[in-house]
Amino acid sequence: MPLLELQNISMTFDKRTLYKGVNWQLHAGKTHALLGENGVGKTTLVRIILGRLRPSGGQVLWPQGQPRYAYVPQGRTSATQFGLSIRAFVALSFDSGWRPWLTAAEKQALDEVLAACVLSSIADNRIAAASGGERQRAYLAQALLRQPQLLILDEATANMDPVSKKQMMQVIQTYQRQHQASVLMISHDIPLVREYADDYLLLTADGGTAAPITALTNATIGGGDHVAV
């Protein structure tokens, strides 16, 4: 049984149709890549999946019930404007309950996530002073602290060097194996997607193509400028 099923989703803004007839399934323990040119509406589709936008047509179905999810959006500016440490930034995920302080269990979970994301040694440094790769891992740690069953990454490895990228993807893979989590990654990085994803949806105005990752070739994607190889 799939974790998520998109049935015939369409989206129209001010008479402009972004796409129609989007069909896709996400499964527990699998990594799914959402591809497409800039402006095709990938982030919009994520917002539809997460219930922040109502689609113009079609249905978003959660056959096993809506899972706990975490979303790592792109283009975060807020974190770099203040003096917060990486640890304090990651701990913002503890956002429910009335207790102003962290419990012992919460502190332990925080330490574990920081260690898993290779951030323990720099956890007390200011996030504003962290490198691009460290900052992305902090965003990831903040998401993983929620222990999501579905992790959504919006261009989480963009502008990262190959070493940082690999380190980030290894953290994600380890978490995924331990928790049987489903990962949905929006990316323009085709080699990365080929290496880590199980299947993909190439989003286009007519709904796009969903296929196993082995079917993803340069010819499939048409060699457009969205292919950052």
Added chain:
Amino acid sequence: MWQFEFMQNAFLAGSAVAIVAGVVGVFAVAKGETFMTHVLSEIGFAGAAFGLFAGWPPLAGMLLFNTVSSLTIGQLEAKEKRTDMITAAVSAIAIGLGVAFLTLSGKSSSGAMSIMFGSVFSLTRGDTHLLIGLSGVILLLCGALLRPLKHYAFDADTAAYTLPHFRLLGMAFTVLIATVVAISAQAVGALLIFILVTLPAGVALRRGRTVRQMLIIAVSLALGGMWLALLLAYWTNLPVSVYLALIEAAAYLSSLRK
């Protein structure tokens, strides 16, 4: 000087206002609501002028105008991207109305001075109790909402997806700022709200590494500045706002040094 009731009132009310302004200021500045805070003080000016005109206490007029307009701005902002322009337009209306109410009330100069620059030494015991009570309610609310408020103010990008009542929290937060602006204006005046709400928070956000440290820094600066300003004002017979403005601005400017 402690035998004078006006001095006791000024210290008690000034301390209460400084504490809440420090606390709420951290969240307001973190959320990027500095301009909103400034505009709410201008709206507060219109509200207080309306109070004078209608024969109400200025605080009541301020609370009414600030609460209604903060919710209106919030509603308009939800539909429009240029939020700063909406805030600017509402501010223009507020200042225009404020001048009109002041003129109609027939108390133009003394009333305007007291609204714009504060009159902490003229607070009565009743005013003081009211300010302490309102400050206590705001602190309790901040304490109860601390966890969601932290996420909302410091990382709205993800809070929008994970906080179950994100929009409701946003509205509650705006009303909270509006209330703090209204009560802070009793001490420092509508024109100089940012002295207490935004400058100590500005230092705190640069220097603190955790939200708790930021709250402690902002409250210490607001409270210390308020006490020092009250003493200097008492000794020199100049308005409290003068000293508070200089102390807090100096603290912020020196925090810019690495």
